[in-house]
Amino acid sequence: MTRLDTVIERLKAQRSCLNAAAEMLRGRAGHILELGLGNGRTYDHLRHLFPVQDIYVFDREVASHPDCRPDEAHLFLGMMPDTLFTAADRLGPNAKLVHADIGYGDAAATARNVAALGPVIPTLMVSGGLAICDQSLDGISGLTPVPLPADVAPGRYYIFRRD
């Protein structure tokens, strides 16, 4: 499996998990948190799936396509987890969905990022809300794994429910 194969599988798994979450969360109140705007592709997908909900985005800077940018009121610019703590204060534990694409190419850096951000994620979420992540959040207090959609290979992407 080449890196081209891997990214295609990863993006398909991400999309399947987000689509499944939208079904599971239909009719629930709560806003959406997108950890990492990047070029705005996933943000674009989220606003299509959740056209009415507030979507708050976290990143160090805005480097997305010009047409995939949240307004300032929905943007937390700076280093995570600092901005996550700020959001926990301002928004409370009211997110029904958190999407966190927080892996790096480097495994050690990824582990440090998961250790820094993972425990903060449930403090932002409403009970019954879902966290979709490219990394396992297993063992983080307040989160329980949810079975993946049938077309997502185990370990490719992850879904957790806030207890």
Place this chain on the structure above:
Amino acid sequence: MTRLDTVIERLKAQRSCLNAAAEMLRGRAGHILELGLGNGRTYDHLRHLFPVQDIYVFDREVASHPDCRPDEAHLFLGMMPDTLFTAADRLGPNAKLVHADIGYGDAAATARNVAALGPVIPTLMVSGGLAICDQSLDGISGLTPVPLPADVAPGRYYIFRRD
């Protein structure tokens, strides 16, 4: 169709075209040119498809995964089309495959890039060689469109044959 949908379709189309080209070019002599290294995903796929051939890479800088980097002898660093002219001198018209992912988010910048690079591409290619491109190279002297693989939607990716 969201930007997430679009990138998945584009990467799948890119992979299908490269895989089809490897079949069509089986047994032919010639090296491979990769215009744009980026994070090295496509380079990784190309070296899997063409394990014996020389793969020469063109980019302004090396920003790929550490395990997806060509050695210096296979790297043309600098602005295209300058480096393409250099390669035409050094390598001659001996590429059996050129992969060119040369579009930007901005349509006008993409058009300028295609106008600058497109006409140089056939000067690097062996007769019967293939150019796989994310942009149409229609109308460029020396290149004729090739039918796409069945799973690639028209306009998603392009294949041209050197006359």
